Amino acid sequence: MSDTTPVTSAWAGAVPRLAARGLVHRFGDTSALAGVDVDLADGESLAVMGPSGSGKSTLLHVLAGILVPTSGTVALRGLEVQALSEKERSLLRRRRYGFVFQLGQLLSELSALENVALPAMLTGASRADAQASAGQWLAALGLAGAEGRRPGELSGGQAQRVAVARALITRPEVVFADEPTGSLDQATGHDVMQVLRDATRAVGASLVVVTHDADVAAWCDRRIDVRDGRVVAPGSTTGGGAGPRPGERDAGVLPAHLGAARVADVFGAGGAR
Amino acid sequence: MSVNPVLALAPRLQRAGGRDSRTTTLLAVTAFAVSTALTLSVVAALLGFVARADRPTTALEREVGGFYVILAVTATILLVVPLLTLGGAAARLGVARRDARLAALRLLGATPREVVGLTLVETALQGLAGAVVGTVLYGALLPVWTQVPFQGRPFTAGELWVGVPVVLLAWLVVPLLAAVSGAVSLRRVVVSPLGVAQRAARPRLRAVRAVVVVVAMGFFMIVSGIGGMPLAAFVAFLLGGLALAFLTMNAVGPWVLGLLGRLRLRTARTPAQLLAARRLLDDPRATWRVVGGLGLASFVAGCLAVVPTMASTGGGGDQDALLTADILTGALLTLTITFLLAAVSAGIAQAASVLDRRRELSLARLAGVPAELFDEARRREVLVPLLVVSVGSALAALVMFFPLFGMAAVTAPQGLLLLVGSLTVGVALVVAATEVTRPLLHRVLADTVVRAD
Numbered sequence: 001m002s003d004t005t006p007v008t009s010a011w012a013g014a015v016p017r018l019a020a021r022g023l024v025h026r027f028g029d030t031s032a033l034a035g036v037d038v039d040l041a042d043g044e045s046l047a048v049m050g051p052s053g054s055g056k057s058t059l060l061h062v063l064a065g066i067l068v069p070t071s072g073t074v075a076l077r078g079l080e081v082q083a084l085s086e087k088e089r090s091l092l093r094r095r096r097y098g099f100v101f102q103l104g105q106l107l108s109e110l111s112a113l114e115n116v117a118l119p120a121m122l123t124g125a126s127r128a129d130a131q132a133s134a135g136q137w138l139a140a141l142g143l144a145g146a147e148g149r150r151p152g153e154l155s156g157g158q159a160q161r162v163a164v165a166r167a168l169i170t171r172p173e174v175v176f177a178d179e180p181t182g183s184l185d186q187a188t189g190h191d192v193m194q195v196l197r198d199a200t201r202a203v204g205a206s207l208v209v210v211t212h213d214a215d216v217a218a219w220c221d222r223r224i225d226v227r228d229g230r231v232v233a234p235g236s237t238t239g240g241g242a243g244p245r246p247g248e249r250d251a252g253v254l255p256a257h258l259g260a261a262r263v264a265d266v267f268g269a270g271g272a273r
Numbered sequence: 274m275s276v277n278p279v280l281a282l283a284p285r286l287q288r289a290g291g292r293d294s295r296t297t298t299l300l301a302v303t304a305f306a307v308s309t310a311l312t313l314s315v316v317a318a319l320l321g322f323v324a325r326a327d328r329p330t331t332a333l334e335r336e337v338g339g340f341y342v343i344l345a346v347t348a349t350i351l352l353v354v355p356l357l358t359l360g361g362a363a364a365r366l367g368v369a370r371r372d373a374r375l376a377a378l379r380l381l382g383a384t385p386r387e388v389v390g391l392t393l394v395e396t397a398l399q400g401l402a403g404a405v406v407g408t409v410l411y412g413a414l415l416p417v418w419t420q421v422p423f424q425g426r427p428f429t430a431g432e433l434w435v436g437v438p439v440v441l442l443a444w445l446v447v448p449l450l451a452a453v454s455g456a457v458s459l460r461r462v463v464v465s466p467l468g469v470a471q472r473a474a475r476p477r478l479r480a481v482r483a484v485v486v487v488v489a490m491g492f493f494m495i496v497s498g499i500g501g502m503p504l505a506a507f508v509a510f511l512l513g514g515l516a517l518a519f520l521t522m523n524a525v526g527p528w529v530l531g532l533l534g535r536l537r538l539r540t541a542r543t544p545a546q547l548l549a550a551r552r553l554l555d556d557p558r559a560t561w562r563v564v565g566g567l568g569l570a571s572f573v574a575g576c577l578a579v580v581p582t583m584a585s586t587g588g589g590g591d592q593d594a595l596l597t598a599d600i601l602t603g604a605l606l607t608l609t610i611t612f613l614l615a616a617v618s619a620g621i622a623q624a625a626s627v628l629d630r631r632r633e634l635s636l637a638r639l640a641g642v643p644a645e646l647f648d649e650a651r652r653r654e655v656l657v658p659l660l661v662v663s664v665g666s667a668l669a670a671l672v673m674f675f676p677l678f679g680m681a682a683v684t685a686p687q688g689l690l691l692l693v694g695s696l697t698v699g700v701a702l703v704v705a706a707t708e709v710t711r712p713l714l715h716r717v718l719a720d721t722v723v724r725a726d
Binding site for chain 1: 542544552630632640
């Protein structure tokens, strides 16, 4: 599979980056998804909210090409993801997507630096290049000095930052985050969400965050609510009941360690691709 | 007497774990069964030789019966460590799967004592099941052992029946050892309820371990080179030396593997090489548990490489020919059993390591990390240390026996053939056993619906 998309750049503005239509997914007799449409624009961040069992994680898995929907389509810039083979979807996830999970996603035997470098190595970068790029990412996310630490030696917030760096090192088109702050206290959770949103924006990726926490959803541009496998309340987060605390969301202030210049350094460093 | 409510959970936890729990229980019981069956067989042979020496019926048994007992004791010593290794691996396997639920129990407020108690009960139950199945297996193996001629006539099934007391003893000792082994590997859960999720680097092993091996080998070589020692003293020294060599190897093996890991980490270029090197460096003791059995077996093979030499230096006569043939038979049997034990240990240890990492493995798979990476890393993490350890151990044995037998021990073609042949078979067996864990790895990787729990 090539990295070039089947849709020319002239279309990019008109066509959503990720477009899902009529998604239905059944596990046996249960319908986890009962007809969902989702669009994700270039650089947009989308929160998917819902209680346990609402189908929000299934939606993420289907959008990310982990699960193939029972029916419906998922198109990444016109490329029909659900029509790809298992192997092609795995390659797609590795090359064009990034993932941040709740906990336990870092390989425990590798150092923070090696964990971040791994996806770059998997897409063909040499170990030296991948680790140099990984070092810049860690520094940009405030983890300078922690490169040699193992996942077990990192705090929850640090581990999630490492996970964010790992998701972004290949400069993916879409980042999927499944309860990325679920194992963190509120302050650390906000910290991680800010890093996740800002760093994702900095590489020009779109972001999908699955969460049951309205505070986390408030970090995103837009929010949809899923109940019983259907989208019940599409719209902007600013219109929702649990709105953002203005100072936190709208200021757009990067933490000092994630200043625009710093991210541009990483961006311009000629990463792993 | 009322049963503690947490301990009463034991059978339920056993049942509630689903497929993985059943797999690990099956693997653990199999391992306990194999070690019980082989232990009983070895003890049976030992008791058989002792009985024949006590009540000799032939001239051979009267004159060299005692020597046969010494050889049988030697073989038993050689098998003790691999047998214990297998039992320990089985106990750890069970614990690996239960870690998470036990940590949850700790967080819910179960006391350390209750958590340990629960593990003891669970692992001991598996040990007991394994011991019972192993006894049946031992019974099934009897017709095989009665085909093997010793001292000119095969043992009868009656001679090889260990008796009810020994069987009952096995049913007591196997669960006991299993429970102790399980409790030791559970320490980390008990120390901290969160300990399971937090994996930190372990302290490095010290180079002192290398000094130990050099001193021990040198001592053995010097003393065995001294002539004119009384036979009894010499035999005692030989047996003690072997036991010491085993202990030494267990001390030095992990250190050598750690060294190998550091070297490979520096030179790793691909993700699989990096992962394999890190795993080796991360916990050399864990890798030693996988390949150490074969290392010890290779050491035995190295020692046995001198047997054909001994045979050719002995005088003529039917009795000597019989003795030599018996020594070779015994040597090959010991070697075969050691290799089998090493292979089963390796398979079990890899299964435990896959289950230990199940969450991170399946999440990595979701993120698009190819299954082939983990397959290759899994193979690499065993194969390279395996070759280094087995060839190294065999060479160490050859070096140790050099003063005793001189060049003949090294150059006698039959001895070397035996060595190379058995090493090849042993490595192939271990590799085959670790391949058995491939379906388990792929099932863990294919477990796509990982809930963010």
